[in-house]
Amino acid sequence: MSISSQEELVKQWESEQASLRQQVVDEDTEDWQRSPEFPGLERVGGVDLSFIKGDDVNACAQLVVLSYPDLELLYEDSRMVTLTAPYIAGFLAFRETPCLLEALQHLEKTQPNLLPQVVLVDGNGLFHYREFGLACHLGVLSGLPCVGVAKNLLQVQGVTKSEEHQSQIASLQRGGDSFPLTAASGRVLGKALRSSDSSTKPVYVSVGHKISLDTALHLTHSCCRYRVPEPIRQADMRSREYLRVHFPTTAD
Structure with missing residues (x-):
């Protein structure tokens, strides 16, 4: 891609992000969010992408749905996808959201009773250059509550x-x-969370959509058996395993 073409694409994506950003709801909207015990919350989703080693185009897009609070697997969808949008820092969502959204829409169409009530996303939400990371993008387009949980x-x-x-x-x-995580403006964009007693390295939690930061933090912690919350950990493990099985010489 030429420099001029990339500049035009960045302008287009910035405009789209700004428009979609106006739709983000950073407050609790669901009945289950109104109590610390999350009564009525039964299904928590997790999404992740794993790439074939040495290939930044072909990946396994993974969706899992776990029971809550037991965190047992209810549903999984592993699908190979070809990403068509280029990677540009700050615009990861334009590469990854379409395939993750497709997995959620497929589940809603085929087994709506298993659709997650909230999705934990391996990435950031409002904690982003323009306060619109992957978790926000997926949340707004899917209409589902989403939480961004970044490892770094x-x-x-x-x-x-x-x-x-x-x-x-x-x-x-x-x-x-x-x-x-307080921006130079003074606005709190997320929180660093020690997710378990045994893990000293935090994860970084931010609002995606239709949830408050405090609820997102509490939910993330409640989903942690280890450092990474179980829905994201399971999505990561299962996507990597899919690549190992189907692409044994190239899996990362």
Whole structure:
């Protein structure tokens, strides 16, 4: 892609993000969200993509649905996809959302009783350059509550891996402890969460759609048996296993 073509695409995507950003709801909207025990929450989804080694175009898009609170597998969908949009930093959602949305829509059409009531996304939500990451994009287009859970810190809007940040991580004493990710503007865009007593490296939680940050944080922690919440961990494991089985010489 030429530089001019990429610049035009970036302008187009920025405009689309700005428009879709207006539709994000960063408050609790569902009955099950109104109590810390989440009464009525029965199905939690997780999505992830795993790529064939050395190939940034062909990937396994994975959707899992787990029971809540037991976190047992109810449904899984592994599908090979070919990503057509180029990778441009800050616009990952334009590559990955279409195939993840297709998996959710297929489930809604074929087995609507298994459609997740909330989806945990391996990526960011409002904690993003323009406050519209993958979890927001998927949430707005699917209409489902979504939570962004990133394994690594996106250094954005003044949040960096500074000494202060490392000190805040060290201050997290037990699973469930957290601290805010505050932008230079003063706006809290997410929280760093120590997800289990045994894991000292946090995950980064942010609102995707139709959920408040406090509820997103509490839900994420309640879904953690290990560092990464179980819906995302299962999606990651199963997509990698699919590639190992079907592409044994090329799986990453």
